[in-house]
Amino acid sequence: MPQQTMPDTDYQLVIIGGGPAGLTAGLYAARARLKTLLVEKGALGGQVLTTDWVDNYPGFVEGISGFDLVEKMAAHAERFDLATRTAQISALDLRGKSKILYLEGGERLTAQAVIICTGGSPGKLGVPGEQAYAGKGVSYCATCDGPFYRNQEIAVVGGGNTAIQEALHLTKFASKVTVIHRRRELRATKVVQEKAMASDRIEFLLDTRVAEITGGAGGVEGLRLAHNDGTSSTLAVSGVFILIGVVPNNQLLPLNDLKTDEYGFIVTDTEMKTSLPGVFAAGDIRSKSFRQIVNAAGEGATAELSAEQYLAQLD
Amino acid sequence: MPQQTMPDTDYQLVIIGGGPAGLTAGLYAARARLKTLLVEKGALGGQVLTTDWVDNYPGFVEGISGFDLVEKMAAHAERFDLATRTAQISALDLRGKSKILYLEGGERLTAQAVIICTGGSPGKLGVPGEQAYAGKGVSYCATCDGPFYRNQEIAVVGGGNTAIQEALHLTKFASKVTVIHRRRELRATKVVQEKAMASDRIEFLLDTRVAEITGGAGGVEGLRLAHNDGTSSTLAVSGVFILIGVVPNNQLLPLNDLKTDEYGFIVTDTEMKTSLPGVFAAGDIRSKSFRQIVNAAGEGATAELSAEQYLAQLD
Numbered sequence: 001m002p003q004q005t006m007p008d009t010d011y012q013l014v015i016i017g018g019g020p021a022g023l024t025a026g027l028y029a030a031r032a033r034l035k036t037l038l039v040e041k042g043a044l045g046g047q048v049l050t051t052d053w054v055d056n057y058p059g060f061v062e063g064i065s066g067f068d069l070v071e072k073m074a075a076h077a078e079r080f081d082l083a084t085r086t087a088q089i090s091a092l093d094l095r096g097k098s099k100i101l102y103l104e105g106g107e108r109l110t111a112q113a114v115i116i117c118t119g120g121s122p123g124k125l126g127v128p129g130e131q132a133y134a135g136k137g138v139s140y141c142a143t144c145d146g147p148f149y150r151n152q153e154i155a156v157v158g159g160g161n162t163a164i165q166e167a168l169h170l171t172k173f174a175s176k177v178t179v180i181h182r183r184r185e186l187r188a189t190k191v192v193q194e195k196a197m198a199s200d201r202i203e204f205l206l207d208t209r210v211a212e213i214t215g216g217a218g219g220v221e222g223l224r225l226a227h228n229d230g231t232s233s234t235l236a237v238s239g240v241f242i243l244i245g246v247v248p249n250n251q252l253l254p255l256n257d258l259k260t261d262e263y264g265f266i267v268t269d270t271e272m273k274t275s276l277p278g279v280f281a282a283g284d285i286r287s288k289s290f291r292q293i294v295n296a297a298g299e300g301a302t303a304e305l306s307a308e309q310y311l312a313q314l315d
Numbered sequence: 316m317p318q319q320t321m322p323d324t325d326y327q328l329v330i331i332g333g334g335p336a337g338l339t340a341g342l343y344a345a346r347a348r349l350k351t352l353l354v355e356k357g358a359l360g361g362q363v364l365t366t367d368w369v370d371n372y373p374g375f376v377e378g379i380s381g382f383d384l385v386e387k388m389a390a391h392a393e394r395f396d397l398a399t400r401t402a403q404i405s406a407l408d409l410r411g412k413s414k415i416l417y418l419e420g421g422e423r424l425t426a427q428a429v430i431i432c433t434g435g436s437p438g439k440l441g442v443p444g445e446q447a448y449a450g451k452g453v454s455y456c457a458t459c460d461g462p463f464y465r466n467q468e469i470a471v472v473g474g475g476n477t478a479i480q481e482a483l484h485l486t487k488f489a490s491k492v493t494v495i496h497r498r499r500e501l502r503a504t505k506v507v508q509e510k511a512m513a514s515d516r517i518e519f520l521l522d523t524r525v526a527e528i529t530g531g532a533g534g535v536e537g538l539r540l541a542h543n544d545g546t547s548s549t550l551a552v553s554g555v556f557i558l559i560g561v562v563p564n565n566q567l568l569p570l571n572d573l574k575t576d577e578y579g580f581i582v583t584d585t586e587m588k589t590s591l592p593g594v595f596a597a598g599d600i601r602s603k604s605f606r607q608i609v610n611a612a613g614e615g616a617t618a619e620l621s622a623e624q625y626l627a628q629l630d
Contacts, residue, residue, distance in 0.1 A: 024373045024609060031371060033505035056346060058339045058612045059372065059384060061391045072374045079376060080506065143620075147346065165627055172348040191628045270585050271604055289586055290620040294339060297373050298613020305605040 010110045011037050013307055014101060016092075016252075017117035018084065019046020020293050021283025023073040024300030025115045025307075030080035032308055037109070038077075038084040039101070045070030046119045047284070048293055051144060052135045057293050069293070089252050094279050112314060113278045113307040116253070116266060117300065120246040120284035120291065125157065129213030129220075130242070137220025137239045138213060142166035143292070145239070149174045154239040155223060156180070157210055163243040164188035164196050170241065171201040178235060180205045180225065205235075213240060248285055261287040272303035280307050326352050328622055329416060329426035331407075331567075333399065334361020335608050336598025337432035338388040339615030340622075345395035347623055352424070353392075353399040354416070360385030361434045362561075362599070363608060365456040367484045372608050381458065384608070407567050409594045412629075427629060428593045428622040431568065431581060432615065435561030435599040435606070440472065444528030444535075445557070452535025452554045453528060457481035460554070464489045469554040470538060471495070472525055478558035479503035479511045485556065486516040493550060495520045495540065520550075528555060563600055576602035587618035595622050 013029050015022045018040030029036040043049060051066030060069070077084075087107075093100040094114060101109040122140035124130060130138055139145040142156075146169060154174045156167040159181035165188070167177050179186075179196070184207050186193050196202050207228035214234075215221040222236045248264045259267045259275035265287035272280045282299035284291045328344050330337045333355030344351040358364060366381030375384070392399075402422075408415040409429060416424040437455035439445060445453055454460040457471075461484060469489045471482040474496035480503070482492050494501075494511070499522050501508050511517050522543035529549075530536040537551045563579045574582045574590035580602035587595045597614035599606050 020373065027371060027373055031504050031506045033509070056342060056616075057374065058335065058342055058391055058615075059374065059379075059387045061387050061394060064374075069374060072376050076373055076376045143343075143346070165624070168627065169347060169623075189628065195627065268585070270583070288617075289624070290617050292613070292616045292620070294609070294616045295613035298607070298610035300373075301371075301607045301609050302603075302605050305607075309604070 009108065011035050012111070012311055013037075013113045013115065013304075014039060014099070014109060014111035015115045015117060016089065016101075017046065017119055017249075017283070017285070018044035018074070019117060019119050019283055019296065020048060020070065020073060021119070021296040021300035021303070022046070022115070022117035023070065023077050024297040025117060025282060025304040026082040026084070027073075027077040027080060028301050028304035029307070030077055030082040032304070034308065034311065036082060037111075038082060039087050039089060040084065041086070041088045044074045044084065047121070051141070054144065054293060055147065056143065073297075092252050092254060094254060094276050095257050097278070099278060113280070113310055115272075115300075115303045115307060116274075116279065116281040116285055117283045118249040118252065118285045120248050120265070122242065123245040123247055125210055125242055125244070127210055127212055129215065133213055133215050133220045137215060139239060139241050140243070142170050142241050142243065145241075146170050146173050149239050151175045152238045153236065154178075154241065155235060155237045156241045156243060158243040158245075159183060159186040159188065160243075160245065161188045161192055162245070164192050166241060166243055167202055168192075168196055168199060171199050174201070176201055176203065178203045178205055178237065180208050180210060180223070182209045182228075183207065210240070246284065246291060250285065263287075271306045272299055273306055278307075278310055324422070324424050326350050326424065326426045327626055328352075328428045328430065328619075329354060329414070329424060330430045330432060331404065332361065332432035332434055332564075332598070332600070333359040333389070334432060334434050334598055334611065335363060335385065335388060336434070336611040336615035336618070337361070337430070338385070338392050339612040340430045340432060340597060340619040341397040341399070342388075342392040342395060343616050343619035344622075345392055345397035347619070349623065349626070351398060352426075353397060354402050354404060355399060356401070356403045359389045359399065365458050367458040367461075367481070369608060388612075404567050407569060409569060409591050410572055412593070414593060428595070428625055430587075430615075430618045430622055431589075431594065431596040431600055432598045433564040433567065433600045435563055437557065438560040438562050440525055440557055440559065442525055442527055444530065448528055448530050448535045452530060454554065454556050455558070457484050457556050457558070460556070461485050461488050464554045466490045467553045468493070468551065469556065470550060470552045471556045471558060473558040473560070474498060474501040474503065475558070475560065476503045476507055479507045481556060481558055482517055483507075483511055483514060486514055489516065489554075491516055491518065493518045493520055493552070495523050495525060495538075497524045497543070498522065525555070561599055561606060565600065578602075586621045587614055588621055593622075593625055
């Protein structure tokens with residue numbers, strides 16, 4: 001369908017979500033002159049907006065704030081006239097050849113192809129202090145923030161592979177890492193556990209929950225802990241990494257149609273194709289092991305090029 | 316094996332190739348404090364070094380020269396003390412638990428894990444005259460050789476993004492650029508096509524192949540062309556830029572062990588794992604449909620994180 005004859009509610013491509021994956025897909029789509037709309041429910045930027053400092057996005061030699069990085073990504077896509085819109089999607093129908101998006105307020109959009117970049121959210125403890133000290137000692141990403149804790153004492157909350165591997169990773173920086181896990185046994189693979197047990201920088205507090213994160217003007221200063229035997233204690237730390245998993249932002253997806261993994265993340269192939277024709281996914285909403293800004297961006301580019309290829313073979 | 320007890324020839328991780336994929340893997344490995352070496356046979360930067368202008372690496376809003384972008388990526392990895400070495404590898408043995416690299420001159424390195432980022436090289440036409448006039452009017456790099464053709468008439472062979480972008484770049488020097496493409500339609504992104512169509516220095520010869528590159532003692536003088544309708548013609552040019560895609564730099568790989576596609580690119584899963592344990596691949600050497608700087612970088616990050624996970628479960 002030639003672009004100029006399409007009504008304003010009909011698009012060749014709709015990108016859902018404006019984090020690094022969505023913005024990169026948008027940059028590529030705008031350069032490809034597809035009739036494209038990027039729909040974001042809040043501010044452009046996704047989880048990166050809440051990342052204080054990004055030290056590992058290649059090319060920004062001295063690092064860059066998360067806010068500045070996504071602002072640049074958004075400006076980059078805007079330079080090529082990407083259309084963006086702030087709107088909440090209430091329902092999606094991705095099954096047919098024409099994909100239908102129902103916006104809150106009743107508006108209806110269609111797209112020949114959709115790229116889902118709705119991202120994920122860190123699993124939260126939901127305890128006092130967690131929100132107040134987010135980015136001031138409370139972190140959800142060891143790779144991002146570990147180097148800030150050189151020779152300091154910190155805590156990791158969680159017992160799975162990610163938590164224990166990241167606890168090990170953090171011993172390269174921190175002088176002491178206390179792993180806090182609510183159960184008697186870790187969930188992490190044995191060999192990973194053994195390595196962590198062998199480290200003289202890691203201590204374990206099992207059968208223990210974080211009841212509160214405490215601090216002052218300078219950020220986190222400690223944790224109030226509740227042990228499963230009914231006792232309680234405190235622990236002085238300058239940082240706490242909450243690594244209890246990522247939850248997919250999949251509330252809008254018709255999960256019964258789209259193949260997802262057991263946690264609800266969308267399964268794709270290496271070219272970002274989902275189980276539905278014309279539907280692609282990129283970034284943290286994908287089923288994958290490693291959630292990084294640069295691989296989200298890379299996947300956004302790949303997803304858009306896959307979508308272009310899909311559109312080219314439509315009648 | 317604790318890092319400090321390893322001899323200088325033994326590494327936890329060796330990265331082969333210093334383009335965007337290798338430099339990003341190196342950035343991540345250096346930040347993870349793995350004992351890492353990046354081996355590059357020439358200058359750091361890979362094919363991007365020969366790219367005049369990069370307009371689609373997300374975050375560089377106004378674009379950046381290829382040279383400057385890889386210089387920033389290299390400086391970024393160096394900021395975290397990535398060890399790099401200029402050396403030619405003569406042979407690789409990736410089959411065992413310990414990966415062995417034989418350097419020219421006889422030195423032998425080992426690594427517990429290897430990430431292959433050897434990239435690709437420009438594809439060749441394979442027609443008479445191509446080899447004879449290489450460097451005497453036949454070029455594979457517009458950035459490198461464009462300035463030699465000031466006020467001259469030249470040809471570009473190819474219809475993809477690289478070919479059309481470089482044709483535009485070459486209009487800064489040449490008085491006329493004829494784009495020769497074997498198909499009826501260009502493959503390049505629309506915005507790039509539009510720019511080229513708008514240039515009064517670019518002409519298009521579609522449905523046309525180069526049959527021979529002709530010349531004399533001074534170098535290239537013309538092309539013999541075969542059109543898809545069965546006719547033939549000649550075109551007088553003093554230079555021809557062949558920009559028809561990428562062939563894998565796989566000369567060092569024991570291809571009988573590593574799964575590759577029909578063109579010799581390495582097959583990986585979505586986490587950049589190859590068919591051999593402890594061997595990962597990222598960037599243009601991978602079997603994939605879309606070769607972009609940002610997805611090469613993203614794959615470099617993913618490959619390094621996969622390698623970390625592999626190293627963590629070693630005894």
